[in-house]
Amino acid sequence: MTEDRLLAGLAALATDAPDGLFDRIAARWVRVPGPVGEVRVAYTDQGIAFVHDGPGFGAAFRARFGRPLLPAERPPAGLLPALRTGRLNGLRLDLRDVSDFQRDVLRAAQTIPRGEVRPYAWIAAQIGRPRAVRAVGTALARNPVPLLIPCHRVTRSDGAVGEYVFGASTKERLLTAEGADLDRVRELAGERVFYLASDTTGVVCFPTCHNARRITPAHRHGFRTLAQARAAGYRPCRVCKPALAA
DNA sequence: CGCATGGCCCTTA
DNA sequence: TTAAGGGCCATGC
Numbered sequence: 583m584t585e586d587r588l589l590a591g592l593a594a595l596a597t598d599a600p601d602g603l604f605d606r607i608a609a610r611w612v613r614v615p616g617p618v619g620e621v622r623v624a625y626t627d628q629g630i631a632f633v634h635d636g637p638g639f640g641a642a643f644r645a646r647f648g649r650p651l652l653p654a655e656r657p658p659a660g661l662l663p664a665l666r667t668g669r670l671n672g673l674r675l676d677l678r679d680v681s682d683f684q685r686d687v688l689r690a691a692q693t694i695p696r697g698e699v700r701p702y703a704w705i706a707a708q709i710g711r712p713r714a715v716r717a718v719g720t721a722l723a724r725n726p727v728p729l730l731i732p733c734h735r736v737t738r739s740d741g742a743v744g745e746y747v748f749g750a751s752t753k754e755r756l757l758t759a760e761g762a763d764l765d766r767v768r769e770l771a772g773e774r775v776f777y778l779a780s781d782t783t784g785v786v787c788f789p790t791c792h793n794a795r796r797i798t799p800a801h802r803h804g805f806r807t808l809a810q811a812r813a814a815g816y817r818p819c820r821v822c823k824p825a826l827a828a
Numbered sequence: 829c830g831c832a833t834g835g836c837c838c839t840t841a
Numbered sequence: 842t843t844a845a846g847g848g849c850c851a852t853g854c
Contacts, residue, residue, distance in 0.1 A: 683838065702849055706837095717838040719848045724839085738849070745848030753848090774829090 609647065610654035611639070616665045616729055617759060618752050624651060625658050629674030633727045635748050646726070647679060665729055668696045668760060675727055683714075687721040694735040697761035698790040698822070701739040708823070723747065735762075741771025762790055775804030777824055779816040786811040791822035 609631060611624040622639040624632040624647075632643050643651055660673040670692075677685060686709040694700050702722075706715045722733040725747065734753045738744040743764065746753035757764055770776070770789055779786035780797040786805065787794035805811040808824055818825035 681839080706849090711837080713835085714837050715849045716836060716847060717849095720838060720846090721848095723848050733848085736848080740850080743848095747848080750848085 608650040608652055609643070611643070611651055612654045612657045612661075614657050614662060614665065617668070618748070618755055621665070621729065623657070623661060625654075625661075626676045628676035628678065630658070630661065630727055630730060631676040631679075633729055668729070668732060670730060673730070675730065677726070680724075680726065681721075683709075683711075683717065684721040684724065686711075687718050688725060688731050688733075691722065691725075691733050691736055692731055694732060695792070696732075696735075698788070698792070699735050699737045699757065699762055699767070700788060700822070702736055702744070703739050704788075704823075705736060719745070729756075735760075737767075739776065741767050741776065763795075770804060773804065774806045777805040777808055777811050779803045779805060779811050779814070784816055785819050786816035786824060787819040788822045788824050791819055793819055793821055 605627050609624045609626045611622055613620055613622050615621075616633075616635075619635065621633055621635050623630060623634075624639075624643050626649075631647065634642055640651060643649075658673075660671060664670050664673045677688065680688065687705055690705045690708045702718045703712070703715050705718045705722075706712050709718075711717070718736075722736055723745070725731055725733040728734070728747045734746055734756045736744070737757075743750055743753050743757070754764060767789055770778075776789070777786050778789050778791075778794040778797060780794075780801050781803060782798075782801045783793075785793065786808065803811075803814070803816075805814070805816075808818065812818075
């Protein structure tokens, strides 16, 4: 920051109400109902900063953000619907403390529609780091705002659901509640099928893509790899973009 | 086909 | 500064 900007900032502080200043430094927190039980949420004037379940909330927040934390009267506008519907709908997030890499990962995760899943490797490819698959897992594990950024929609390439901040079983409950057919995914994985194609459209998808779910059984073809699907004449779906995982 | 293993890359201690 | 390890993945029996 230049000296001029610093002086301007100081001047602004002098004219600001003290509580306005405080809210720029500190964070507020509330307990709210989430899709799988109560969660605690911290937020700043920039947006939602931290979502956590159960005990240890305050300690975890301070360890990570190092800011004072005060209880709020009521949840910020839009938080409850966002938690209920799995869509932000304009709710702002405060992601200032995350690294560039993590921000890319989180942004990619945000594009996964409700009721669908994508592999960790897909995220890695999507952000242009196709080999940073494990690092993607690490970044998602540190998602400061789970539920709001749907890291639970990222699952393993072999069809297993994978790990989750709130535990694998919660991940399953969440996905099932959102309408993802995990039993079907597992059934396909048992047959080594990770892609579904339609011979009427000539398109190949991830199994939970809404386009894949509408394929008539008679026209459905399963593939183990994208390369095999391509060899059979199918092109990757432009919605779920399976090309980016191969 | 289930399991082990080496590889990869970002983050933290 | 460096080394260790993690929400993974592709391979090799």
